[in-house]
Amino acid sequence: MKKLPYEWLEEIINLAAEWVVAVDRDAKVIFMNTAYCEYLGTTQQEAFGKDVRDVIENTRMHIVLQTARAEIASIHTIKGSEMIANRYPFYVNGELVGAVGAVMFRNAEEWMAYSNKVQPLMEELDYYKKRFANELKSKYSFEDLIGTTESFMEAKQLAARASTSQSVVLLTGKSGTGKELFAHAIHGASTRSVFPFVRVNSASIPEQLLESELFGYEEGAFTGAKKGGKKGKFELAHRGTIFLDEIGDMPLAMQSKLLRVLQEKEIERVGGQGTAPVDVRVIAATHRNLEEMVKQGKFREDLYYRLNVMKIDIPSLMERKQDIPAIAAVLLRKLEKNFDRPVITLSKEAENRFLLHSWPGNVRELENVLERAVNVMDGSVIRLDHxxxxxxEEPSQEAEGRSIKTPVAVMPLKYTLQKAEKEAIQHALCQAANKTEAARLLGIGKTKLYDKCREYGL
Ligand SMILES: Nc1ncnc2c1ncn2[C@@H]1O[C@H](COP(=O)(O)OP(=O)(O)OP(=O)(O)O)[C@@H](O)[C@H]1O
Ligand SMILES: [Mg+2]
Known part of the structure; x- marks a missing residue:
């Protein structure tokens, strides 16, 4: 860097700190800016070369020279006013040559005004830090992935390996098999775990908003854009992991943009001028068959290959029925805690029925069935009638697929239809994560579903 002219340096010092004094090894003043001189009723010429103690009352510059230790934010009374001063020893070529003192605030009021501004900001920052940490830290670890079936263990081992790598992970498996749990566990066990875990659900964000959600936008990018712009999920996940859930539902136009990010490792905000590098690990998940979608032209083939670096297929509950008792036990412990109930157990008959069921909604369905049971039971054992x-229903019918049960005695058609409708709704509610999804599964509107639930007391 070019050497700055002396006047420049002095101006810079004046701007950088309110009042500045520098002394040599013998505590003689070698520099004092004009503002400080004025306050003390002296001039630069007068002060130069004098012992600092004769120029500034209550000074501790000579002490800093002795201890060679900086004094930060110390209270310094001059002419009856309390000031906040910082004092530093300074070295040239490793040798202590003097000390610098700077008065940051000329009085307590100035300090208070500053502090009053900073304090709420610090509190706000603290609040957001805590919230951020709670929301972004991964909630599950490998210990939460319950199951000892071979196919499940394989998936778990692959996931453990993925947590030590930086490659893209693609999690596949039917709805409710635990894809999100796996994503959390992989992030949590990786070196990125101290950084954010950010989830994006491509299926739930309207197509026109997805780009700005993922990549953020600049101020004025569109009407209603926030002042100062907004960070996208990729930026929020910086140094951490982004979990692209329901990737199979991502519109084709966004797929191309995502591919670009995966290739270039940089993002461009909506309405932005340039690109910015991002350091983010990508985990994608879907319950859809992406190969099939590629064939149908609904998913970009190049993106599929980009994502398919480490593919982890999570088996359905049907494929790992022997894990059901262990998973049920863990889920029951969770329910006991949430409902503040003493130990709840599963009766043998209920467990046997579980082993016969096909669990199209997988672990989520099991979770919902158990929660429902805990709500309707009064003792501590879950029985069949809960x-x-x-x-x-009879398990033999279960095996045949869930056909409408033909009543032994012929009932009025209206009754039979209602019964079938109620069961279909109950089933959907058990499989789905929420009512919106249940309505989607049933192919009816949400309002209609709510009406029906009320009608059948569900
Ligand atoms: N191995 C497991 N052990 C304990 N609980 C599990 C396990 N797998 C899943 N769960 C529970 O099942 C529920 C569904 O899991 P998750 O949300 O991860 O499913 P998903 O595969 O993402 O489903 P979808 O495709 O519908 O989003 C969660 O509430 C989770 O707590
Ligand atoms: Mg999911």
Missing amino acids: LPLYLQ
Whole structure:
């Protein structure tokens, strides 16, 4: 860097700190800016070369020279006013040559005004830090992935290996098999775990908003854009992991943009001028068959290959039925805690019925069935009659697929249809994560579903 002219340096010092004094090894003043001189009723010429103690009352510059230790934010009374001063020893070529003192605030009021501004900001920062940490830290670890079936163990081992790598992970598996749990566990066990875990659900964000959600936008990018712009999920996940959930539902136009990010490792905000590098590990998940979608032209083939670096297929509950008792036990412990109930157990008959069921909604369905049971039971054992109707049915019918049960005595058609409708709704509610999804599964509107639930007391 070019050497700055002396006047420049002095101006810079004046701007950088309110009042500045520098002394040599013998505590003689070698520099004092004009503002400080004025306050003390002296001039630069007068002060130069004098012992600092004769120029500034209550000074501690000579002490800093002795201890060679900086004094930060120390209270310094001059002419009856309390000031906040910082004092530093300074070295040239490793040798202590003097000390510098700077008065940052000329009085307590100035300090208070500053502090009053900073304090709420610090509190706000603290609040957001805590919230951020809670929301962004991964909630599950490998210990939470319950199951000892071979196919499940394989998936778990692959996931453990993925947590030591930086490659893209693609999690596949039917709905409710635990894809999100796996994503959390991989992030949590990786070196990125101290950084954010950010989830984006491509299926739930309207197509026109997805780009700005993922990549952020600049101020004025569109009407209603926030002042100062907004960070996208990729930026929020910086140094951490982004979990692109339901990737199979991502519109084709966004797929191309995502591919670009994966290739270039840089993002461009909506309405932005240039690109910015991002350091983010990508985990994608879907319950859809991406190969099939590629064939149908609904998913970009090049993106599929980009994502398919480490593919982890999570088996359905049907494929790992022997894990059901262990998973149920863990889920029951969780329910006991949430509902503040003493130990709850599963009766043998209920467990046997579980082993016969096909669990199209996988672990989520099991979770919902158990929660429902805990809500309707009064003792501490879950019996068959605490299970939803469709599970109480004869298991032989279960195996044949869930056909409408033909009543032994012929009932009025209206009754039979209502019964079938109620069961279909109950089943959907058990499989789905929420009512919106249940309505989607049933192919009806959400309002209609709510009406029906009320009608059948569900
Ligand atoms: N191995 C497991 N052990 C304990 N709980 C599990 C396990 N797998 C899944 N769960 C529970 O099942 C529920 C569904 O899991 P998750 O949300 O990860 O499913 P998903 O595969 O992402 O489903 P979808 O495709 O519908 O989003 C969660 O509430 C989770 O707590
Ligand atoms: Mg999911």
